[in-house]
Amino acid sequence: MNKSRRDWLRTIAAASMSLYSRFAIAKEIQPKPRDLSWKFPPENPFGAEFPELDSLTTGSWWKKTFAGPYPPPSMNVPRHEVVAFALYTIDRSTLKLTAQLFPLMPDESHHVRLEILRGRRWQELAQAAVVTPGWSAHFRIENWDGTRDVPYRVRHGRRASFAGILRRDPIDKDEIVVANMSCNSSRTPGLRREIVDNLRLHDPDLLFFAGDQTYRHTEHTAGWLEFGLQFRDILRDRPTVTIPDDHDVGQPNLWGENGKRSSLRGNSDGGYIYPVEYVNMVQRQQTWHLPDPHDPVPVERGIGVYFTRLRVGGVDFAILEDRKFKTGPAQRLPQLGPRPDHINDSAYDPRSIDKPGLDLLGTRQMKFLSDWGEDWSGSLMKAVLSQTAFCGAAHLHGPRQERLLADLDCNGWPQQGRAEALKAVRRAWAVHLCGDQHLAVVVKHGIDQFGDGPYAFSSPALVNSFYPRWWRPADDRPGANPVLASTLEWTGDYHDGLGNKISMMAYANPADIADEKRRGDGYGIVRFQKRSDEVTFECWPRFSHATEGRSAQFSGWPITIKRCDNDGRRVTGWLPEFVFASEIRPVIQVIDESTDEVLYTVRARDNRFQPRVYSSGTFAVKIGIDAPTALTFAGLEPRSQAAAEVRVVSI
Numbered sequence: 001m002n003k004s005r006r007d008w009l010r011t012i013a014a015a016s017m018s019l020y021s022r023f024a025i026a027k028e029i030q031p032k033p034r035d036l037s038w039k040f041p042p043e044n045p046f047g048a049e050f051p052e053l054d055s056l057t058t059g060s061w062w063k064k065t066f067a068g069p070y071p072p073p074s075m076n077v078p079r080h081e082v083v084a085f086a087l088y089t090i091d092r093s094t095l096k097l098t099a100q101l102f103p104l105m106p107d108e109s110h111h112v113r114l115e116i117l118r119g120r121r122w123q124e125l126a127q128a129a130v131v132t133p134g135w136s137a138h139f140r141i142e143n144w145d146g147t148r149d150v151p152y153r154v155r156h157g158r159r160a161s162f163a164g165i166l167r168r169d170p171i172d173k174d175e176i177v178v179a180n181m182s183c184n185s186s187r188t189p190g191l192r193r194e195i196v197d198n199l200r201l202h203d204p205d206l207l208f209f210a211g212d213q214t215y216r217h218t219e220h221t222a223g224w225l226e227f228g229l230q231f232r233d234i235l236r237d238r239p240t241v242t243i244p245d246d247h248d249v250g251q252p253n254l255w256g257e258n259g260k261r262s263s264l265r266g267n268s269d270g271g272y273i274y275p276v277e278y279v280n281m282v283q284r285q286q287t288w289h290l291p292d293p294h295d296p297v298p299v300e301r302g303i304g305v306y307f308t309r310l311r312v313g314g315v316d317f318a319i320l321e322d323r324k325f326k327t328g329p330a331q332r333l334p335q336l337g338p339r340p341d342h343i344n345d346s347a348y349d350p351r352s353i354d355k356p357g358l359d360l361l362g363t364r365q366m367k368f369l370s371d372w373g374e375d376w377s378g379s380l381m382k383a384v385l386s387q388t389a390f391c392g393a394a395h396l397h398g399p400r401q402e403r404l405l406a407d408l409d410c411n412g413w414p415q416q417g418r419a420e421a422l423k424a425v426r427r428a429w430a431v432h433l434c435g436d437q438h439l440a441v442v443v444k445h446g447i448d449q450f451g452d453g454p455y456a457f458s459s460p461a462l463v464n465s466f467y468p469r470w471w472r473p474a475d476d477r478p479g480a481n482p483v484l485a486s487t488l489e490w491t492g493d494y495h496d497g498l499g500n501k502i503s504m505m506a507y508a509n510p511a512d513i514a515d516e517k518r519r520g521d522g523y524g525i526v527r528f529q530k531r532s533d534e535v536t537f538e539c540w541p542r543f544s545h546a547t548e549g550r551s552a553q554f555s556g557w558p559i560t561i562k563r564c565d566n567d568g569r570r571v572t573g574w575l576p577e578f579v580f581a582s583e584i585r586p587v588i589q590v591i592d593e594s595t596d597e598v599l600y601t602v603r604a605r606d607n608r609f610q611p612r613v614y615s616s617g618t619f620a621v622k623i624g625i626d627a628p629t630a631l632t633f634a635g636l637e638p639r640s641q642a643a644a645e646v647r648v649v650s651i
């Protein structure tokens with residue numbers, strides 16, 4: 001059945017209305033939700049042709065055992081443990097929380113309750129029905145007071161409970177700490193105690209899992225429960241962003257191509273191989289708890305979208321889906337290697353694969369990124385979160401260390417889409433955090449010139465037993481402009497295999513993939529320092545001791561950058577310095593009047609801001625408190641920094 005865009009909008013509006021009315025702020029206990037949507041998941045809920053999908057948690061799941069290596073944890077837990085874990089975010093006074101349950105028995109209640117501690121008494125805030133397939137339950141509470149820590153628990157039946165703390169927004173902290181994580185190999189089952197213990201020492205304000213939370217492909221619910229058990233002791237008491245990547249939806253690679261169906265082995269024809277209901281279940285489990293989608297219209301076939309923004313402690317995170325809209329390479333490009341997505345022909349011209357009509361982030365997401373960049377409400381600094389890197393910063397791939405010239409399964413391709421996305425990130429002086437690559441790197445992107453773009457940090461694989469990668473230039477030589485005093489051999493300016501300019505700042509190559517302590521497993525810590533207006537990227541080995549400080553990090557880390565250096569264009573002149581009342585940190589936008597191009601829209605570091613420009617001509621400066629909408633100064637001409645005038649401005 002084909003639904004028109006308008007039908008989808010109606011469906012979404014109706015669904016969200018019922019959700020809002022169901023969970024509107026609970027000053028009193030909410031009535032028990034109606035059971036219309038409840039359905040015990042039968043055998044093969046995704047169709048008879050997909051009996052392998054979620055088989056461990058559907059039908060007579062309690063009779064099933066996992067056959068194969070690396071078994072997931074048992075799905076049949078003592079009944080007082082059926083609430084496995086919970087994930088939440090709070091943005092603009094709305095709490096969204098997902099509770100993840102183990103599969104229930106047919107005769108068990110399918111309701112869970114969210115309770116918070118008020119004074120010394122637990123108070124029920126709302127109830128929710130468990131959604132199947134997938135065994136998740138979802139709470140949306142408006143008018144949430146984010147100024148204080150609130151203990152919560154999710155309960156099922158009389159005995160099952162999962163408890164944590166809904167943290168207050170750390171807006172008064174100078175340093176906002178984000179854990180940057182990805183790629184949690186399912187070939188190494190068991191707990192992640194060493195990582196969680198370290199994370200508790202770092203005490204992040206936000207956890208970001210960029211994808212490949214599980215590699216169980218056809219058994220997402222079992223894999224997701226495994227991930228939850230591994231990380232729940234850090235998840236339970238802080239906001240968390242989880243976004244699914246290719247392996248989470250059961251694919252080796254993912255070029256979502258607006259939701260179409262993929263039928264080619266390796267999926268390089270674009271789209272999804274598994275049914276829409278399976279993809280939507282994965283997205284529901286991993287992303288329902290994020291702030292409401294910015295533009296919730298599903299893509300083709302009814303696959304949902306979740307790209308959105310989240311503010312934590314004055315740092316504004318754009319959460320992207322860099323795989324969903326992207327075009328697949330097969331049948332669009334000449335095959336230049338053993339697979340449609342791998343290029344090994346050293347004679348190929350990277351420009352030949354940058355064809356018109358290829359999408360990276362897609363029109364809707366680019367519009368979101370652009371709007372987000374100009375809205376600084378509730379934020380002093382910005383960061384973009386997505387699955388993978390806007391470059392191919394790896395040379396050797398896989399356990400046999402095969403050298404590959406270019407891999408199209410990264411955001412370095414299509415190059416034009418990369419340039420547009422990075423320009424939008426640069427306009428907001430944002431950094432980019434991602435995962436996917438199984439190789440930790442910090443790069444400074446070049447768009448037209450080396451170093452003119454933003455900084456980006458790809459996290460290491462949490463557990464790197466799936467597919468290792470290395471940074472090792474073919475000539476074994478450092479690039480131009482290497483990082484001064486770095487302990488690493490190959491830093492500096494390079495072209496990746498797609499012709500993109502990158503400056504390698506730091507990497508964390510596996511030393512020995514047979515030894516899990518020297519395999520490059522680890523996690524990133526990113527510190528947003530509001531007073532100094534700097535960002536520090538740290539990279540910690542999985543088995544390090546966070547108490548030992550900087551020397552316990554991978555060699556070459558940490559890297560500290562100034563926020564304004566996310567825009568590295570060569571400065572050719574300065575506009576008048578604007579000075580405001582002492583308590584004001586305005587938002588400043590600079591526009592090239594000859595092209596109407598917005599050069600940047602940024603929050604000033606303090607109450608003075610002198611706009612810089614990158615060419616001659618005349619420029620307009622727009623100024624406001626949270627967006628550049630209050631004042632406009634037109635026809636400004638650049639001068640040298642010392643010669644430019646000072647203007648005292650009140651807004």
Ligand SMILES: [Fe+2]
Pocket residue numbers: 183184211212247436437438
């Ligand atoms: Fe991965």
